[in-house]
Amino acid sequence: MDIMNFIGRLHPLVVHLPIGFLFLALLVEWFIGKGKSNSSTRIVLFILILGALSSVVAIVCGWLLAMDGDYETSLLSWHRWLGTAIGILAIIAPIAKYFSKKQLYRVTLISIGLLLVGTGHYGGSLTHGSDYLIQPLKGTVSENNFDLFEIRNPDSIIVYTSFIQPMLERKCYDCHNSEKDMGGLNMDSYAKLLEGGDHxxxxxxxxxSSELILRVTLPKTNEKYMPPKGAPLNYNEISLLKWWIEQGSDSLKTITEMEPNKTVKHILASNxxxxxxxxxxxxxxxxPSVNASILDSLTHLGWEINQIAEGNNFLEVSPKNKNLLSKKDLSVLAKIKDNITWLDLSGLALEDADIGIISKFKNLTKLQLGDNGITENGLVSLSSLKHLESLNLANNPIQSENLDWAKPLTSLKRVYLWQTKTNPDSVDRIRESFPEIQVIL
Amino acid sequence: MAHKESILKGLGRRDFLGKMGMGLGSVALWSLLNPVDVLAGTGISGNGGTIKIPHYVPKAKRVIYLFQSGGPAQQDLFDYKPLLRELNGQELPGSVRQGQRLTGMSAFQNSLPLAGSHFNFKQYGKNGMWVSDLLPHTAKIVDELCFIKSMYTEAINHDPAITFFQTGSQQPGRPSIGSWLSYGLGSDNENLPAFSVLLSRSHPFGQPLYSRLWGNGFLPSQHQGVQFRSGKDPVLYLSNPHGITGKSRRNALNTLEELHTINEDVLGSQELNSKISQYEMAYRMQTSVPEAMSISKEPDYILDMYGPEAKIPGTYAYNCVLARRLVERDVKFVQLYHQGWDQHGNLPSDIQKQCKSTDQPSAALVMDLKQRGLLEDTLVIWGGEFGRTSYSQGRLTKDNYGRDHHPRCFTMWMAGAGVKPGYIHGQTDDFGYNITENPVHVHDFQATLMYLLGIDHERLTYKFQGRRFRLTDVHGHIVKDILA
Structure with missing residues (x-):
């Protein structure tokens, strides 16, 4: 049994009595004005004495409460001494009134009024958090905000700053910040959060085994459940928090680096x-974007050009009619060299010398060179295609004993060598030395 | 004058509005005849579909849908359930059936005895996929295939179930998948229909298939599937009648076109334009179809891949070769239907015949597409309209059993563009009766198919009778887990 603590906790109750009495005294003085009678003086005096007595009780309770509670020290110190000052003035006031020291009385009473406002504010900040009062004016922070991110690329969204920190701010910050660090836990910086609290x-x-997860997943009736008041953390928030801790609770890692699990992927997608x-x-x-007139001219030359998707400037290019297009027309594609990503040049009777131009198309990911007259010597000129993933060389007189020409093609995943002069025996060797490339024969 | 007035009176509100929308006179005709060319000069071309630029980066450009009509028994092919053998002959527990409605064919059976498969299963490939001995060729290529073992549907009988798969609705009347794609994406080859259909069966009897399954529904009729037949004429009435030369045919069409142009301003209805475009398509097909449909130039080693039936017109194997030839010519959607999977009785013997004629060609098609590099952007789909029950329909004897329709779970596979090779999605319970993991609804399948082709299934719509329709109705979630 801790009687001191119990008395201390009466402070928030008792404190409203002196506030009421002292303000009432002020109002009564203002209402009565200059025409004063003996009885009115007695009434004011009575109120002032009640104010003085109740302030002393409130101050005693307050001092006791301060000994026990975890309050942010600078706020507490302001509240404590302003409150004590009110108590002193509240004792002076009835004395000044009784002895008709008009000047002193007036100053004292007005000071009490001003101090009440200040002390009350600090007191409120101590219990509710310093943001409590103006929070509604700032507008609420939405939990599932689709417009939260302008860029929705998981490669560039940092998990801690985008999800974890705002969540802690919403749900935990009121009691765990640098001003009011309940349990010694301060969440307003990453470093402080990792430091932990008193325990x-x-x-x-x-x-x-992280207290952060345990506390928010306890049954709500458990006295250690967090947050003790206000909206609890919801399923999505807990899932994100758990994922972040599982992945090493880093402050700089992006979504992609944190390897989201199935639940998290779903939350990220739907919320x-x-x-x-x-x-x-x-x-x-x-x-880069392409000038429509350039595309027009290429289309007229007999190229079929398609944008691969909405909002995507990459192009898919193929001959509209293979019989009408000669290999000379290949060079005009240099005008859109950075845009071509899928290129079909099959069946154009191309030879080694013709495909040098392709080396300019650095953003190629799929290239079809089937049914041409290309040999392994021509393939060397493809070495600059760092993004090429699929290369179709079927039906070409290629006699590749190895895939050395493919070494610089770092993104290459599939090579089609069907109906080439590639020796099936050498393919096994090729497959061994290029395990990441699928060779299709 | 009186004649003209009567024509004008005949112009209904819809026709009028339609005409206002299409009011481009002969340009409209030309654009329908030659959809690939009309967009030239606009910079970005597009192929005559309503979607000029794909919504997403397309993974697939063409689809071959090997429809196994009748509902193949997943317990005997892909969904290995050793428990059924252990409990062979015992009653299906009520806790498993959970009040599931049964068809009229087995609902009045006194007993629903569990029937273990008569066929042995082995594990294949890097993922250890279980495949039955009925499918030795498919088993060899499991590393290329993406299995969905957790498909489910709402329908319990063939016609509603196939209609549901094809159109997203169990009631007839809506456009088939291929028609939606033709409407949305247009054609990559102006000489062949964007939606081609091939039929086969290995058994004289099978559930009937109606041409409305590849119908255009309320979409303009040039988007309907064109059925290629196995006889002398792949497309009926395509070749010129006796005594008519190609030249006179052309002249007739030219005159018809002129007449149409004159009347276009007055009458111009969408259906008339469709009709004209079909005449023109038919004319172009007179040369393109015989070329595409002739396998005489296919080397023997290719035909041997597809098996002994590859040279017999009308077989599934022959159709698989044709399917490859059609996608090689950039036909967008080729759908094969193979009848005869509806094994209510005599399953052990019938399913063997069925597998014999489909296993090798299906596997060969995937590998043939792969060696040519076509699997890169062609999606192959294998599957029926529903699964079959784990209990026996009719008497379960030592060497015979049958299986009734089962919509709650069945297996499909996909291969090629955009799907994970060597992947197994979803699980069923030990009874092969309910899905335990990752269920995939028919609308999910359709939404995923559209996604792979670069289409947002919620955005490809057509307004008809005052309402916008789409393939997936108001449903469908993309199955992201199977995407490569």
Whole structure:
């Protein structure tokens, strides 16, 4: 039994009595004005004495409460001494009134009024948090805000600053900040959060041994449940928090680096419209825009040109009619060299010398060179195609004993060598030395 | 004058509005005849579909849908359930059936005895996919295939179930998948229909298929599937009648076109334009179809891949070769239907015949597309309209059993463009009766198919009778897990 603590906790109750009495005294003085009678003086005196007595009780309770509670020290100190000052003035006031020291009485009473406002504000800040009063004016922070991110690229969204910090601010910050660090836990910076509170770290490597997760997942009736008041953390928030801790609770890692699990992927997709499915090169990178007149001229030369998707400047290019297009027309494609990503040049009777131009198309991801007269010597000129993923060389007189020409093609995943002069025996060797490339014969 | 007035009176509100929308006179005709060319000069071309630029980066440009009509028994092909063998002959527990409605064919059976498969299963490929001995060729290529073992549908009988798969609705009247694609994406080859259909069966009897399954519904009729037949004429009435030369045919069409142009301003209805465009398409097909449909130039080693039936017109194997030839010529959607999977009785013997004629060609098609590099942007789909029950329909004997329709779970596979090779999605319970993991609804399948082709299934719509329709109605979620 802690009687002192009990008395201390009466402070928030008792404190409203002196506030009421002292303000009432002020109002009565103002209402009565100059025409004073003996009885009115007695009434005011009575109120002032009540004010003085109740302030002393409130101050005693307040001092006791301050000994026990975890309050932010600078706020507490202001509240404590302003409150004490009111108490002193509240004792002076009835004395001045009784002895008709008009000047002193007036100054004292007005000072009490002003101090009440200030002390009350600090008191409120102590219990409710310093943001409590003006929070509604700032507008609420939405939990599932689709417009939270202008760019929804999981490669560039940092998990801590985009999800974890705002969540802690919404749900925990009121009691765990640098001004009011309940339990010694301060969440207003990443470093302080990792430091933990009075009882040690709240974040470990394992979510289920991290106090941060345990406290928010306890039954609500448990006295250690957090947050003790206000909206609890919801399923999405807890899932994100758990994921962040599982992945090492880093402050700088992006969504992609944190490897979202299935639940998290779903939350990101449905609440933030962030698509975490793996993106191909053409979905990740944007090509420069192309002048429509250039495309017109190429189309008239007999090229079929299509934009691969909405909002994507990459182009798919193929001959509209293979019989009408001669290989000389290949060079005009240099005008859109950075935009071509899928190119079909099959069946154009191309030879080694003709494909040198292709080396300029650095953003190619799929290239079809089937049914041509290309040999392994011509393939060397493809070495600059760092993004090429699929290369179709079927039906060409290629006699490749090895895939050395493919070494610089760092993104290459599939090579089609069907109906070439490639020796099936050497393919096994090729497959061994290029395990990341699928050779299709 | 009186004649003209009567024509004008005959112009209904819809026709009028339609005409206002299409009011481009002969340009409209030309654009329908030659959809690929009309967009030239606009910079970005597009192929005559309503979607000029794909919504997403397309993974697939063409689809071959090997429709196994009748509902193949997943327990005997892909969904290995050793428990059914252990409990062979015992009653299906009520806790498993959970009050599931049964068809009239087995609902009045006194007993629903569990029937273990008579066929052995082995594991294949890097993922250890279980495949039955009925499908030795498919088993060899499991590393190329993406299995969905958790498909489910709403319909319990063939026609509603196929209609549901094809159109997104169990009631007839809506456009088929291929028609939606033709409407949305247009054609990459102006000489062949964007939606081609091939039929086969290995058994004289099978559930009937109606041409409305590849119908255009309320879409303009040039988007309907064109059925290629196995006889002398792949397309009926395509070749010129006796005594009519190609030249006179052309002259007749030219005159018809002139007449149409004159009347276009007055009458111009969408259906008339469709009709004209079909005449023109038919004319172009007179040369393109015989070329595409002739396998005489296919080397023997290719035909051997597809098996002994590859040279017999009308077989599934022959159709698989044709399907490859059609996608090689940039036909957008080729749909094969193979009848005869509806094994209510005599399943052990019938399914063997069925597998014999479909296993090798299906596998060969995937590998043939792959060696040519076509699998890169062609999606192959294998599957029926529903699955079959784990209990026996009719008497379960030592060497015979049958299986009734089962919409709650069945297996499909896909291969090629945009799907994970060597992947297994979804699981069913030990009874092969309910899905336990990752269910995929027919609308999800359709939404995913559209996504792979670069289409947002919620945005490809057509307004008809005052309402915008789409393939997936108001449903459908993309199955992201199977995307490569």
């Amino acid at each position: 040690g770290k709240v974040v470990t490597n394992d979510p289920w 933030y419209k962030i698509d975490t499915s793996p993106k191909t090169f053409v979905e990740r990178v944007q090509a």
